[in-house]
Amino acid sequence: MPQETLTVQEVLKRLRQLGSRINDALSKGEIPSVAHRRLSKSNVKFDLDLHTYELGDSQAEISGDRKSSLKKLTALAFLTRVSLERLEIGLSTTKRDYYYLQKSRHPLLMPSNQAESDDVIRVAEVVHEFSRETIGVVAQSKGYLYGDITLREPKMTINCTQTGGDGYSVPGNVEYIDIQELDIKALIAIEKEGIYRNLMELGTPEKLRIGIAMLGGQPSRGMRRMLRKFSDRGCPIGILTDLNPYSLRIAANIIYGSIQSAHISSLSAPNAKFIGLETQDVEKLFPKVRRIVLEPLTEEDLKAANDNVSLPYMQGDAGYWLSENEWFIDNQKKTELEAFNALTKHARDLEEVYVRYIREKTEQKLGVSL
Amino acid sequence: MDIAQLRQAAELEAQRMKESNPAQYFERNLHQLGFSEPEHALLQALKEMIDNSLDATELGSILPDLHLEIEETRDEITLPSQTGKGRKASIYRVKLADNGVGIVPEKVPNSIGKLLFGSKLTVLKQARGQQGIGISAVVLYSQLTTLRPTTVISKVAGNERGRRVTLRIDVDRNEPVVMEQEDVFWNNDHGTAIELLLPGRYSERIEWHLKELSIGNPHMRLALSKRVGGEANEMVLERATEHLPPRAKEIKPHLSSIDAGVLHRMAEVDDDCRTLASFLSKHFATISGKTARKILRSAKLPPNLKPQSIKAGRVLEAARNMKLRRPKLDVLSFIGEEELKAALKNLFADAEFIEAVSRPPWSYQGIPFKIEVAVAMSGQAVATYCAQQKRTAVIRIANRVPLPYDLSDCELYRAVSEIEWRNYGLNVSEKGTPDEDAVFVASIVASKVPFTSPGKFAVARVPEIHDELTLALQELGRRMRIHIQRKRREESEAKRLEYFRGYYQVLAEEIATITRAESVRYEETLRRLFGRLEG
Numbered sequence: 001m002p003q004e005t006l007t008v009q010e011v012l013k014r015l016r017q018l019g020s021r022i023n024d025a026l027s028k029g030e031i032p033s034v035a036h037r038r039l040s041k042s043n044v045k046f047d048l049d050l051h052t053y054e055l056g057d058s059q060a061e062i063s064g065d066r067k068s069s070l071k072k073l074t075a076l077a078f079l080t081r082v083s084l085e086r087l088e089i090g091l092s093t094t095k096r097d098y099y100y101l102q103k104s105r106h107p108l109l110m111p112s113n114q115a116e117s118d119d120v121i122r123v124a125e126v127v128h129e130f131s132r133e134t135i136g137v138v139a140q141s142k143g144y145l146y147g148d149i150t151l152r153e154p155k156m157t158i159n160c161t162q163t164g165g166d167g168y169s170v171p172g173n174v175e176y177i178d179i180q181e182l183d184i185k186a187l188i189a190i191e192k193e194g195i196y197r198n199l200m201e202l203g204t205p206e207k208l209r210i211g212i213a214m215l216g217g218q219p220s221r222g223m224r225r226m227l228r229k230f231s232d233r234g235c236p237i238g239i240l241t242d243l244n245p246y247s248l249r250i251a252a253n254i255i256y257g258s259i260q261s262a263h264i265s266s267l268s269a270p271n272a273k274f275i276g277l278e279t280q281d282v283e284k285l286f287p288k289v290r291r292i293v294l295e296p297l298t299e300e301d302l303k304a305a306n307d308n309v310s311l312p313y314m315q316g317d318a319g320y321w322l323s324e325n326e327w328f329i330d331n332q333k334k335t336e337l338e339a340f341n342a343l344t345k346h347a348r349d350l351e352e353v354y355v356r357y358i359r360e361k362t363e364q365k366l367g368v369s370l
Numbered sequence: 371m372d373i374a375q376l377r378q379a380a381e382l383e384a385q386r387m388k389e390s391n392p393a394q395y396f397e398r399n400l401h402q403l404g405f406s407e408p409e410h411a412l413l414q415a416l417k418e419m420i421d422n423s424l425d426a427t428e429l430g431s432i433l434p435d436l437h438l439e440i441e442e443t444r445d446e447i448t449l450p451s452q453t454g455k456g457r458k459a460s461i462y463r464v465k466l467a468d469n470g471v472g473i474v475p476e477k478v479p480n481s482i483g484k485l486l487f488g489s490k491l492t493v494l495k496q497a498r499g500q501q502g503i504g505i506s507a508v509v510l511y512s513q514l515t516t517l518r519p520t521t522v523i524s525k526v527a528g529n530e531r532g533r534r535v536t537l538r539i540d541v542d543r544n545e546p547v548v549m550e551q552e553d554v555f556w557n558n559d560h561g562t563a564i565e566l567l568l569p570g571r572y573s574e575r576i577e578w579h580l581k582e583l584s585i586g587n588p589h590m591r592l593a594l595s596k597r598v599g600g601e602a603n604e605m606v607l608e609r610a611t612e613h614l615p616p617r618a619k620e621i622k623p624h625l626s627s628i629d630a631g632v633l634h635r636m637a638e639v640d641d642d643c644r645t646l647a648s649f650l651s652k653h654f655a656t657i658s659g660k661t662a663r664k665i666l667r668s669a670k671l672p673p674n675l676k677p678q679s680i681k682a683g684r685v686l687e688a689a690r691n692m693k694l695r696r697p698k699l700d701v702l703s704f705i706g707e708e709e710l711k712a713a714l715k716n717l718f719a720d721a722e723f724i725e726a727v728s729r730p731p732w733s734y735q736g737i738p739f740k741i742e743v744a745v746a747m748s749g750q751a752v753a754t755y756c757a758q759q760k761r762t763a764v765i766r767i768a769n770r771v772p773l774p775y776d777l778s779d780c781e782l783y784r785a786v787s788e789i790e791w792r793n794y795g796l797n798v799s800e801k802g803t804p805d806e807d808a809v810f811v812a813s814i815v816a817s818k819v820p821f822t823s824p825g826k827f828a829v830a831r832v833p834e835i836h837d838e839l840t841l842a843l844q845e846l847g848r849r850m851r852i853h854i855q856r857k858r859r860e861e862s863e864a865k866r867l868e869y870f871r872g873y874y875q876v877l878a879e880e881i882a883t884i885t886r887a888e889s890v891r892y893e894e895t896l897r898r899l900f901g902r903l904e905g
Contacts, residue, residue, distance in 0.1 A: 015884065016884060016885065018884070019880075019881050019884030019885045020884075020885055022877070022881050023881050023882075023885045023887065023890055025895070026878065026881065026890055026891060026892050026894075026895055027890070027891055027894075028894075029894030029897065029898055030895065030898070031895055031898065031899065032877070032895070064874070064877070064895065064899075065899055067866065067869065067870075070869075070870065070873045071873065073873075073877065074873045074876050074877045074880070077877050077880035077881055077884070078876070078880050080880070080884060081880045081883050081884050084884060105876070106872075106876050108872045108873055108876060109876065
């Protein structure tokens with residue numbers, strides 16, 4: 001479901017609309033209230049057809065006649081005003097920034113902890129129906145992009161091969177960044193830095209005409225939003241992770257979104273595909289070094305595997321995820337992307353190992369021949 | 371000793387024995403009657419004088435208007451004390467002028483300067499001076515301690531002049547000795563003024579006694595001008611009501627409360643009843659001829675026996691075993707709910723809550739009584755009063771006169787302290803006593819108040835009185851609970867409003883900035899939310 005991209009002007013208008021609505025109510029002596037879809041786990045559905053988490057239709061109301069929601073209503077107005085002001089001068093805000101802003105506004109608005117001010121931001125997201133990045137509340141930046149990808153930032157246009165360093169550093173807020181040109185057949189999003197850097201060093205993106213992205217563990221919101229933009233452009237996306245129960249979650253997070261952000265549909269990339277490491281790779285890829293590359297599952301890994309079983313997305317895709325997850329519970333083993341190195345005798349062998357794997361998997365999972 | 375010596379001793383004793391007259395009796399027993407301590411003495415004297423004045427106004431159905439002057443003179447005397455060491459006390463000049471009916475000129479000396487034993491054996495009537503020693507005892511006390519005479523001015527309505535008499539009491543003869551006497555111009559139409567000197571000690575307690583007196587007598591106006599320790603002050607207790615209280619009525623005694631000896635004497639001196647049955651029905655309440663005959667039958671006495679041949683013990687026993695009707699109850703001069711409230715309002719002007727409960731009259735041992743209770747809560751005046759009390763503040767009033775002493779022995783206090791005030795929404799201390807700024811009033815009026823002992827100031831525990839007090843206090847408690855709950859609700863509503871107002875203020879500021887409005891109104895919304903409070 002493509003998310004409409006809002007301009008700053010449209011966002012400012014939406015913020016002012018909330019102000020006007022409350023003003024209207026107050027000037028008529030009415031009780032101001034704001035309705036929104038209920039932000040609770042019980043109202044989060046996993047749409048098996050759309051393959052995404054979504055917020056259900058259950059409604060919640062923040063109303064000025066209840067002691068319990070009066071603080072939230074006031075804080076929402078405060079956040080809206082702060083966002084307006086900061087957006088107008090192009091100033092971003094972190095959640096922590098906002099925590100301090102709310103702390104200092106008025107004793108009545110004092111949040112008891114950051115979770116409370118974070119919650120106001122979540123409420124603003126669902127009320128205004130946009131992500132917090134839209135109003136400049138950004139997460140930490142994490143992750144890189146490399147390949148023949150041309151991005152248009154508000155102040156410049158940039159090609160991701162021309163950035164130097166580790167590639168284009170994906171900022172916390174990518175809301176106002178557009179993909180201008182895309183000269184790649186697919187984008188491979190990689191969990192770990194080592195293999196991402198090796199591929200850059202080997203010139204693989206250029207040779208295969210692919211883009212690569214470095215997630216650095218669980219992808220940041222900026223990266224997830226970025227991947228969505230690739231998805232919206234019809235760019236095939238493959239997700240390459242370690243082989244362990246957590247890595248499944250990284251993949252699912254990109255593809256389906258998360259329960260936490262069920263109210264923001266723009267954070268999932270529905271056409272992204274998981275390309276490994278898969279459990280079948282253990283036998284196919286590492287038959288000779290099987291014993292060497294497998295590491296024992298830790299207790300936390302095992303717990304994660306057991307918890308995975310009940311997650312909604314696990315039930316879809318014809319049992320694929322469940323059987324992948326089952327393997328961890330049965331074998332109590334895992335391995336990592338670094339295991340590719342165990343398949344090489346000499347440094348020059350590594351390129352072939354990578355390329356073969358990527359070609360095979362993009363063909364098989366994305367239907368893209370490189 | 372032989373027979374002759376024994377006879378001689380008896381004869382000597384007989385010579386020494388003289389019939390004691392009331393003046394001599396009081397002379398010897400003044401210390402038992404409230405005059406032992408200088409502070410008590412002054413208070414006791416004031417009580418007697420004021421009682422006298424109130425009685426004088428009541429006789430004429432007059433709204434009392436009393437002017438009291440208390441002045442500490444430079445003289446001092448040393449009072450003997452039982453422990454041997456004398457105590458110094460200042461001499462006070464006390465003058466009380468009332469607007470009562472006055473005393474006819476020729477009767478002035480006798481009514482002030484002659485002590486009379488009470489002759490209230492056969493009649494029952496609610497009266498102030500229950501421990502009654504009367505005004506003459508005060509005159510006597512003054513004379514005994516200061517050796518100075520008393521001056522009286524009195525005027526009867528219609529007379530042009532008042533009679534001024536300066537007198538002392540000849541104790542041995544119990545006769546007034548007029549030292550000076552003349553007719554004078556007096557500004558008042560009628561009334562009496564008595565001026566005398568007394569050793570005593572002035573304290574706050576005296577002023578409070580006067581204030582409490584105004585609760586028992588809301589129709590009284592009392593102006594006090596005092597000069598104590600060189601400082602002059604005025605205090606006026608305005609009357610809280612223009613209504614005269616109902617007048618107390620005389621009633622016949624009831625067989626269930628009379629002593630055998632008294633009954634015997636009444637029968638002995640009776641000379642107009644031919645038979646015992648007619649004697650009983652004539653002199654006792656609720657006894658018809660039929661009931662009298664029934665009692666006598668039960669006492670195994672013939673109904674046509676002469677009264678003088680009464681067997682008092684047997685008659686009373688028979689009467690006790692029979693269910694006699696209660697006496698007529700509407701014979702009491704009570705304060706009244708509205709009057710009590712008005713009086714409290716006078717004393718505790720800023721009290722938040724004033725309530726009074728008047729019980730219907732009832733009787734104990736054939737004696738009508740009526741219980742009234744009241745309370746004043748919160749406010750500076752109440753708080754100040756409560757701060758001075760060691761215990762629960764209970765103003766006790768018996769037959770419209772406040773009881774200044776013996777608090778903890780008194781049923782009027784105990785009944786208040788035995789109520790579970792917690793159940794009525796009051797905060798209570800660990801001991802269960804009210805921990806609130808609250809002044810209680812507990813009043814009893816009765817044809818005869820049962821005091822714990824003569825000369826004492828505590829009401830005895832009598833089941834009927836205890837029950838009536840408890841019922842009255844429970845009703846008062848229920849009304850207090852309604853007030854307390856409403857107050858707490860209003861307080862929490864007011865708090866909620868303040869809470870909402872705070873948020874709406876911030877909200878309006880933010881909305882004004884967002885919409886670029888100069889200001890955003892929110893008062894209307896608060897009014898909608900809080901209606902009455904905000905309106």
